[in-house]
Amino acid sequence: xxxxxxxxxxxxxxxxxxxxxxxxxxxxxxxxxxxxxxxxxxxxxxxxxxxxxxxxxxxxxxxxxxxxxxxxxxxxxxxxxxxxxxxxxxxxxxxxxxxxxxxxxxxxxxxxxxxxxxxxxxxxxxxxxxxxxxxxxxxxxxxxxxxxxxxxxxxxxxxxxxxxxxxxxxxxxxxxxxxxxxxxxxxxxxxxxxxxxxxxxxxxxxxxxxxxx
Amino acid sequence: xxxxxxxxxxxxxxxxxxxxxxxxxxxxxxxxxxxxxxxxxxxxxxxxxxxxxxxxxxxxxxxxxxxxxxxxxxxxxxxxxxxxxxxxxxxxxxxxxxxxxxxxxxxxxxxxxxxxxxxxxxxxxxxxxxxxxxxxxxxxxxxxxxxxxxxxxxxxxxxxxxxxxxxxxxxxxxxxxxxxxxxxxxxxxxxxxxxxxxxxx
Numbered sequence: 001x002x003x004x005x006x007x008x009x010x011x012x013x014x015x016x017x018x019x020x021x022x023x024x025x026x027x028x029x030x031x032x033x034x035x036x037x038x039x040x041x042x043x044x045x046x047x048x049x050x051x052x053x054x055x056x057x058x059x060x061x062x063x064x065x066x067x068x069x070x071x072x073x074x075x076x077x078x079x080x081x082x083x084x085x086x087x088x089x090x091x092x093x094x095x096x097x098x099x100x101x102x103x104x105x106x107x108x109x110x111x112x113x114x115x116x117x118x119x120x121x122x123x124x125x126x127x128x129x130x131x132x133x134x135x136x137x138x139x140x141x142x143x144x145x146x147x148x149x150x151x152x153x154x155x156x157x158x159x160x161x162x163x164x165x166x167x168x169x170x171x172x173x174x175x176x177x178x179x180x181x182x183x184x185x186x187x188x189x190x191x192x193x194x195x196x197x198x199x200x201x202x203x204x205x206x207x208x209x210x211x212x213x
Numbered sequence: 214x215x216x217x218x219x220x221x222x223x224x225x226x227x228x229x230x231x232x233x234x235x236x237x238x239x240x241x242x243x244x245x246x247x248x249x250x251x252x253x254x255x256x257x258x259x260x261x262x263x264x265x266x267x268x269x270x271x272x273x274x275x276x277x278x279x280x281x282x283x284x285x286x287x288x289x290x291x292x293x294x295x296x297x298x299x300x301x302x303x304x305x306x307x308x309x310x311x312x313x314x315x316x317x318x319x320x321x322x323x324x325x326x327x328x329x330x331x332x333x334x335x336x337x338x339x340x341x342x343x344x345x346x347x348x349x350x351x352x353x354x355x356x357x358x359x360x361x362x363x364x365x366x367x368x369x370x371x372x373x374x375x376x377x378x379x380x381x382x383x384x385x386x387x388x389x390x391x392x393x394x395x396x397x398x399x400x401x402x403x404x405x406x407x408x409x410x411x412x413x414x
Contacts, residue, residue: 001222010315022241027258027275028249034279039288042299042307043225047315048326064264071265075331076272076279082313082328088344113265115331120370123344130347130375135359135366138341142365150334153265160264180356189358 001044010047013040016088019065020056026065029053033073041083050120052088058171059126061090062103064164070107071114078115087111089121089141092170094132094177096195099167100124101140101202106163108144109211113156119145124177131179136191136199144206147213159209166205216303219310225288225297232287232295240289240296248286252278265331280304317368322404322411324367339365343372350376354399361407368413371400 004011015036017023023032033053040049053069054061061070070087077083091103104122111119122137148156180186183195191199203213218224235244252258256274266272287298314327317338326338341360348356353374360366374396375381382392397414404412 005222010317022245023249024246025253026260027253028246030260030275031249031252031258031278031282032245034275035283035286038280038283038304038308041311042220042283042304043222043288043297045221045307047312067264068260068262071263072260072272072275073279075266076275078329078331079269079272080276081308081311083308083311084313084315084326084328086340090344110264112337113332115329115333116337117326117329118338118340120340121342121344123346125346127344127346131349131352131356133343133346133348133356133372135341135361135363138339138360139363139365141341142336142339142363145339146336146365149336150332153267153332157264157267161262180352180359184355184359186352186355189355189362191359 005045011044012048012050013044013046014050014052015040016052016054017069018054018056019069026068030069030072033069034076037073037077037083037085048084048086048118050086050088052090054090058092059090059128060092060103060171061088062092062107063171064168067106067110067160067164071110074111074114074116084117086118086120087116088123089119090123090127092126092174094125094129094175095134095137095180096178096183096198097175098198098202098205099170099175100137100177101199102163102167102205104137104141105144105202105206106160108141109148109156109160109163112145112148113151113153129176131181132177134180134183134191136183136195140199140202143213144211147211155210159211162209163206216300216306219306220299220303228297229290229293229295232290232297234295235289236294237289237291244286248282252281317413319411322409324413338367340368340370341366342370344370346372347375348372350374350379353396354403357400358403358406361404361409361412369400369404371396371414
């Protein structure tokens with residue numbers, strides 16, 4: 001930290017509050033999230049704070065509860081301070097699955113609408129399985145952010161409620177998805193036709209829910 | 214109370230050596246959960262199943278609760294088992310003097326990170342990458358190239374290379390340093406191959 005400060009570097013200070021952890025429930029965890037946001041700028045003289053409310057049971061940032069913590073915390077920080085905040089993406093499902101893309105989309109909508117400055121991801125398959133992330137998940141995160149920017153908050157909340165319902169029953173049996181080598185032609189770094197079709201399917205579902213790309 | 218000077222990492226270090234002693238169990242199992250429940254009740258916090266809030270009064274209460282949590286509990290330093298506390302003025306000093314914008318990356322690939330608001334019409338910055346996920350040595354460069362090739366991606370967040378020259382990057386070993394430097398070089402190469410040599414990592 002002393003080196004970064006002495007070198008005039010951009011400093012990112014990260015913490016991931018755990019829903020169901022020591023703090024407890026949704027509102028309690030959001031209180032801790034606000035406190036740790038502020039602490040980043042007191043203790044570390046941070047340029048920005050990287051957030052990531054995560055569910056203790058599912059290891060995911062895309063659950064209903066963790067999205068609410070992220071949305072309320074970021075909106076509150078945006079409303080009452082000039083702090084810059086990012087959020088990390090850890091869906092349950094792996095790449096080349098509709099569930100993974102829908103999970104990432106729900107968080108992208110929450111983050112974009114609540115005033116988040118930086119979306120960081122996507123660590124598919126909870127970020128714990130080797131080679132199970134690809135550029136396609138990040139594309140979805142970006143496309144959904146573009147579509148969500150400027151939407152009415154009430155409409156965002158309505159879509160989010162329907163969107164989360166599509167996958168929240170499947171956390172225990174989330175599809176494992178495929179590795180990068182299986183999702184892409186590695187030589188040309190091009191996604192497979194299969195993944196493109198899965199992506200189109202997820203996009204269609206989002207459009208049916210009311211998101212306009 | 215007026216503070217003598219702004220808090221920084223040096224002041225934090227000094228306070229972490231002489232703050233009040235406590236155990237991690239007391240901190241984790243008593244201090245934080247009890248204060249969180251107390252503040253939730255004090256400020257009548259109820260998010261009413263909204264993902265993004267529409268109630269500004271409730272948001273203000275959440276801000277006060279979070280501020281009070283930091284002010285009254287402070288920060289537990291696990292290295293010294295001591296609590297670092299700040300005054301109210303020191304916290305406001307930090308809040309009032311944050312960077313409102315900065316640049317990530319260089320040249321044509323640089324992006325401006327600027328404060329956004331609730332319901333903002335501007336798209337946020339997309340930091341694409343494995344975000345700490347484990348990536349094999351062989352696939353490390355192409356995986357990151359897949360992000361750099363996406364126009365929706367503004368900056369890169371890296372994965373973790375699981376081996377370097379076939380050996381695991383055990384913390385404290387020379388392979389750890391080699392892996393970290395190799396990660397940086399391979400991502401830079403991926404960025405250059407995508408025609409975005411200045412993209413921030």
